[in-house]
Amino acid sequence: MLQSTTIDVEKIREDFPILQRRLKGGHKLIYLDNAATTQKPRAVIDSISNYYMNYNSNIHRAVHQLAEEATFAYEEVRRRVAKLINAKSADEIIFTRNATESINLVAKCWARQHLTKMNRVLITEIEHHSNIVPWQLVTGEVGASLDYLNIGEEGRIDIEDFSQKVNDPDLKLVSISQMSNVLGTILPVKKMTKLAHEKNVPMMIDAAQSVPHMKVDVQDLNCDFMAFSAHKMLGPTGVGILYAKREILEEMPPFIGGGDMIKEVHKQTTSFNDLPYKFEAGTPNIADVIGFGAAIDYLNKLGFENIREHEMQITEYALERMNELQGITIYGPKVTKERGAVISFNLGDIHPHDLATILNDFGIAMRSGHHCAQVLMERLEVSATSRVSFYVYNSKDEVNILIDALQSARRLFGL
Amino acid sequence: MKVEDNIVKDIKFEGRGCAISQASASMLTEMVMNKSLTSIKELDKDDILENIGLLNLGPARIKCALLSLKVLKMSMVEYYASKDPESAQEIREGSRLY
Numbered sequence A: 001m002l003q004s005t006t007i008d009v010e011k012i013r014e015d016f017p018i019l020q021r022r023l024k025g026g027h028k029l030i031y032l033d034n035a036a037t038t039q040k041p042r043a044v045i046d047s048i049s050n051y052y053m054n055y056n057s058n059i060h061r062a063v064h065q066l067a068e069e070a071t072f073a074y075e076e077v078r079r080r081v082a083k084l085i086n087a088k089s090a091d092e093i094i095f096t097r098n099a100t101e102s103i104n105l106v107a108k109c110w111a112r113q114h115l116t117k118m119n120r121v122l123i124t125e126i127e128h129h130s131n132i133v134p135w136q137l138v139t140g141e142v143g144a145s146l147d148y149l150n151i152g153e154e155g156r157i158d159i160e161d162f163s164q165k166v167n168d169p170d171l172k173l174v175s176i177s178q179m180s181n182v183l184g185t186i187l188p189v190k191k192m193t194k195l196a197h198e199k200n201v202p203m204m205i206d207a208a209q210s211v212p213h214m215k216v217d218v219q220d221l222n223c224d225f226m227a228f229s230a231h232k233m234l235g236p237t238g239v240g241i242l243y244a245k246r247e248i249l250e251e252m253p254p255f256i257g258g259g260d261m262i263k264e265v266h267k268q269t270t271s272f273n274d275l276p277y278k279f280e281a282g283t284p285n286i287a288d289v290i291g292f293g294a295a296i297d298y299l300n301k302l303g304f305e306n307i308r309e310h311e312m313q314i315t316e317y318a319l320e321r322m323n324e325l326q327g328i329t330i331y332g333p334k335v336t337k338e339r340g341a342v343i344s345f346n347l348g349d350i351h352p353h354d355l356a357t358i359l360n361d362f363g364i365a366m367r368s369g370h371h372c373a374q375v376l377m378e379r380l381e382v383s384a385t386s387r388v389s390f391y392v393y394n395s396k397d398e399v400n401i402l403i404d405a406l407q408s409a410r411r412l413f414g415l
Numbered sequence B: 001m002k003v004e005d006n007i008v009k010d011i012k013f014e015g016r017g018c019a020i021s022q023a024s025a026s027m028l029t030e031m032v033m034n035k036s037l038t039s040i041k042e043l044d045k046d047d048i049l050e051n052i053g054l055l056n057l058g059p060a061r062i063k064c065a066l067l068s069l070k071v072l073k074m075s076m077v078e079y080y081a082s083k084d085p086e087s088a089q090e091i092r093e094g095s096r097l098y
């Protein structure tokens, strides 16, 4: 029997205006595409409109009251982000547009400085395109090479294989995701960071799928860089976070040039601003950063342990029910402790796009395709999968409707 | 695709994908069989959608329905590239289907 969850889903659902809407055919929205982006609670939407209605102004420069209030609100979120991931200082938190931009910033500013023809960057076969392409670009530019750590069944890495691969004097950086957006596999990033550091290799963690769903502590992991996105954790689109250790950020050259990232500008030379502003040129996404602050508050109130517990329960229930379906192939770990709330699957030979279209008629929003992980698709020898992913507002009732819809798809396709 | 005297004499496709993409590809091969390249140039998205009877596909699935037409038009662009660059350019423009 499943234990009762520590999260009151019905109460949470009331906080999300979009979950009240009806779709074509009068269906309730069953939103199971949370790995792509999550819905936003009223508190987040309100904090954004409150900013525009009451204290909209540019930050960091003007001395008037509005600027003071806006600057305070924006910088207060930076402190909350630092606390969320237990960074030593808010100076180590850089606001970007999304996780993708954060990874590109490291590739362009750090890797380009540190890589030569002789060097390598190591990633895994499980990565999202945003943790592949920036490394292809930068290694291509300097003539370095990009290596992959193979993954086994269920998306796991072989830690022995990893310690051999990091034992390479030419290796300059490891970048891996903490949780797979396709298989849900949670990788042992702490152990991997320790092994990499023993060989003086810095570690970057793509935490786009982990920070929203579990307690993540950068000092405990001891990683050198971390990237994630606000929109995957109840926050607005257009805000990403880059965390990096202070000593690394200090010696990195700036990303793009302009206002706010400078100390003094003369005709031919510029001295750059202190951290974190050195990496935030131009007017930032003030409103959405403030909205992200409200999302962090909301999640903290629920508690990350409760969130993880709830997700494990619903994932376990969904796996159990889905396994009853004949002809289903489920990818990724069987044990819920080792996975996040993401389930990729195929049902017989129904193409995922067709399945998603049928499920759409039940009001179910599900993702189909390669999930920006074509290297992984090649490894799994499939061209596409269907994917459901859960968050704090999903219920077991919704899983039951999913199962009914999948049953009806099976009948429709004569499986 | 086999072309003789500007006429499609044979056409086959190989593909893996969803029901809409496979059905529309199969139908497209029937539509263009024994037709002149000049008339194929004129084919547009509504011809395909009408023929498969799916007139209100959303922006995501319309790509499935039009994939094969896009492939056909791009292969014609290649075919004309050296012998008739002007036609190639015209087809390329016309292949922006959505």
Ligand SMILES: Cc1ncc(COP(=O)(O)O)c(C=O)c1O
Binding pocket: A035, A036, A098, A099, A100, A101, A128, A130, A131, A177, A179, A180, A181, A206, A208, A209, A229, A372
């Ligand atoms: C594992 C992983 N990394 C990175 C990203 C990129 O996030 P964004 O598109 O917000 O930059 C995603 C988003 O799908 C992801 O799942």
